[in-house]
Amino acid sequence: MCGTCGCGTENNGPIISKPGEKNHSHGDQHHGEHSHDEHHHHNGHSHSHEEHHNHSHTHEHDHNHKVLEIEQDILQNNQLLAARNRGYFEAKNIFALNLVSSPGSGKTTLLERTLADLKAEIPFYVIEGDQQTLNDANRIAALDIPVIQINTGKGCHLESDMVYDAVKKLNVKDNSVLMIENVGNLVCPSMFDLGENKRIVIISTTEGEDKPIKYPDMFYTSDICIINKIDLLPYVNINVENIKKYALQVNPKLVFFEVSATTGEGMDGWYQWLKKLKLEYKN
């Protein structure tokens, strides 16, 4: 079984592909990456390993029974690779955003609109995460934006090693903006740092006001909250202020944008933020 993506079998690992490209499995490459991590991991822990040896010597009467005090963070592998991604982005002056939400909140539509409106000013690259299909990547490719699709198979979230592989394949140019659209899931992706500069959670007006406190981890770890589908407000029984109130209880630092990716309403505020932050990260 694959220890990083949680997929059921070796053949079920994430598949990274470009639109129009013959669909083939990168399972092997992915697992190759694993052994590379192992290497790092061994180096990083050589000291504590020595300590354990000493420890076991002091308990030699215990026969073969040894206690290894390892104190290791279970997410350490993901965090190490996320840090490597972050260093890569910083060196190439890439502003990376991780877009997270439940399925159907309008992440891809928001992305399409943003890319279409800003592509003349900003060089964009896109990584699409879905369990199956190239549909989202095809939608982005139709806008002439370089895009890579990661199909996670049974996996419910993107992890930093998948982004690492995808970024290499995407050949992202310096001074660009990288949009990573995570798998539609309001729970699992919250625990996995991809190395992004900012995390953006999208919630739509059709989802229910108390979603932020039902799924607090995602709102806690995000920097920006985009409330999408505000054009539907006359038809849904929802108060945007209540969404914000709940979200601020979880994360008082959240910044909000209220938009309709379909009509374009409110998109300007989000664009201004994007351009401003891109400049700020240039230093």
Added chain:
Amino acid sequence: MHELSIALGIVKIAEDEAAKAKAERVTKIELEIGVLSGIELDSLNFIWESAIKDTVLEFAEKEIVIIKGKGKCIDCDTEFEIEKLFDPCPYCNSYFKGILQGKELRVKALEVI
């Protein structure tokens, strides 16, 4: 079900450490899991058996130490227990807080032979 990824991450740590210590198998594994870590213990226990099958952990006893959530109010410095990420300060009702503990997700120790 990101708990499966987590369980497989635990297996990988145990396999690596057991190999380093030249141990045959693990008899006991101690985990530290904070209540704010984002892990559902029922889910972890549910997939545990299938995750450890044919690994060094297959016959290991699993002990989970649950770490309570603790926060410190940024507005009034009160320290208080947190059960949910959106719990306000019980003294001043502010939602601005730093989390002191409860996000842990660690393999604390392995007993090997």
